[in-house]
Amino acid sequence: MEESTSRAEESHDASNVINNSDINVAAALRAQYAIVTPQISRRRHKKPTREEVEEPLIDNTKVLPLHSKKTERLQKRQHRKIQKAANAPADLTLTDLPSETLTEVFRWLRVADVFRMSRTCHTMMDLMLHHEKVISKDIISRRYWTLYRCFPLPVSFQNVPEEFHSGLLSEKRQELLNIHRKSYHQHIQMIDPREVCTCMTCVFAWNNLCLLIDLHHWQHNLANREPIPMIPRGTHPEWNQELLMKNAEIVRLAMRRPLYYAAILEQHLSTITGTILRFSKWKKKGAKAQPRLYNMTDQDVDAGTDEFLESKGPPSYDFPYHRDNYYSLEAYLPNRKFGADGRWHYYALPPTQHERDLEWVRSTLVSAVPPEQRRAQAMANLKDHNVRWSQYLERAQQTQA
Numbered sequence: 001m002e003e004s005t006s007r008a009e010e011s012h013d014a015s016n017v018i019n020n021s022d023i024n025v026a027a028a029l030r031a032q033y034a035i036v037t038p039q040i041s042r043r044r045h046k047k048p049t050r051e052e053v054e055e056p057l058i059d060n061t062k063v064l065p066l067h068s069k070k071t072e073r074l075q076k077r078q079h080r081k082i083q084k085a086a087n088a089p090a091d092l093t094l095t096d097l098p099s100e101t102l103t104e105v106f107r108w109l110r111v112a113d114v115f116r117m118s119r120t121c122h123t124m125m126d127l128m129l130h131h132e133k134v135i136s137k138d139i140i141s142r143r144y145w146t147l148y149r150c151f152p153l154p155v156s157f158q159n160v161p162e163e164f165h166s167g168l169l170s171e172k173r174q175e176l177l178n179i180h181r182k183s184y185h186q187h188i189q190m191i192d193p194r195e196v197c198t199c200m201t202c203v204f205a206w207n208n209l210c211l212l213i214d215l216h217h218w219q220h221n222l223a224n225r226e227p228i229p230m231i232p233r234g235t236h237p238e239w240n241q242e243l244l245m246k247n248a249e250i251v252r253l254a255m256r257r258p259l260y261y262a263a264i265l266e267q268h269l270s271t272i273t274g275t276i277l278r279f280s281k282w283k284k285k286g287a288k289a290q291p292r293l294y295n296m297t298d299q300d301v302d303a304g305t306d307e308f309l310e311s312k313g314p315p316s317y318d319f320p321y322h323r324d325n326y327y328s329l330e331a332y333l334p335n336r337k338f339g340a341d342g343r344w345h346y347y348a349l350p351p352t353q354h355e356r357d358l359e360w361v362r363s364t365l366v367s368a369v370p371p372e373q374r375r376a377q378a379m380a381n382l383k384d385h386n387v388r389w390s391q392y393l394e395r396a397q398q399t400q401a
């Protein structure tokens with residue numbers, strides 16, 4: 001038993017030895033061949049950039065010197081070109097021209113173009129303002145000479161000699177002017193006696209210029225057969241008051257700035273040519289073709305001058321007292337009469353007519369003049385004015401009726 005027990009212990013020890021040796025071998029193997037479990041990173045590995053992978057490039061290229069006859073020729077040509085550009089004067093603009101030349105350019109333009117050109121820069125504006133009188137005079141004499149003689153400018157009150165002031169502002173004189181307030185209030189702003197001379201010539205001149213602007217204002221309606229709004233008698237709508245004030249302001253401006261006066265004449269020429277063309281198109285059915293008023297041609301319209309108005313045509317003795325007259329008004333050209341010699345004669349040319357009227361005012365209204373002398377002067381001057389005043393009052397009364 002003891003022997004078997006000892007064998008069992010031996011076998012047990014032996015098995016222990018084997019087991020222990022196996023364990024040692026496994027440990028040795030584990031140490032030699034370690035199993036590495038790859039750890040998957042949640043972050044993706046960033047791909048290295050090209051700059052990180054590659055070495056930085058160093059540019060060692062150089063311009064190769066060219067040596068050939070063709071290259072030399074090209075280089076010489078380029079050199080000459082650069083030198084020529086360096087020696088050339090700087091780019092010239094219109095404002096570099098002498099002022100005399102620019103003024104001459106202004107003189108040949110239409111008034112609307114003069115305004116446009118003067119708005120391009122300060123230099124042009126200054127030039128226009130400095131030479132406005134000369135430019136306007138040239139434009140009027142070249143383009144609107146007939147209209148200038150039909151529509152003289154009124155004289156401002158401050159330019160009337162002081163000796164006539166009391167006569168012009170007298171109550172009697174203002175009573176005579178009241179007729180305007182009743183007759184023209186719908187399409188003409190009443191003249192202010194402390195602003196504009198109220199001699200007969202200047203009153204007509206003021207009314208005519210205000211009328212031209214108002215007539216031009218309604219050309220769109222007339223051309224498109226749209227009725228002009230009628231104003232019930234005794235009413236004064238706001239839109240009409242504003243229009244009259246605006247028209248009057250332009251006339252006041254024209255009295256100070258000759259270019260604005262020329263602009264009014266230019267506008268009226270446009271009104272006349274447009275109306276004559278319109279009348280020639282709107283013929284009655286079956287009516288024979290008639291030559292246009294003043295034999296106006298298309299070339300006359302394109303020329304932009306009023307020379308054709310010197311041809312024979314109807315006189316304009318009647319002042320348009322109401323906007324109703326605009327529908328049948330083909331060309332309004334007052335203050336002239338066609339003579340037997342085949343020419344138009346103009347009788348309101350400034351300043352003579354204005355001066356004659358002032359003399360009449362003084363002789364009839366200024367109390368400082370002795371009665372006998374006043375009567376004699378009044379009788380002499382009245383011959384010239386009686387006819388005009390009677391016609392004027394008669395027409396005004398007809399309108400009121």
Ligand SMILES: [Zn+2]
Binds near residue numbers: 198199201
């Ligand atoms: Zn006057």
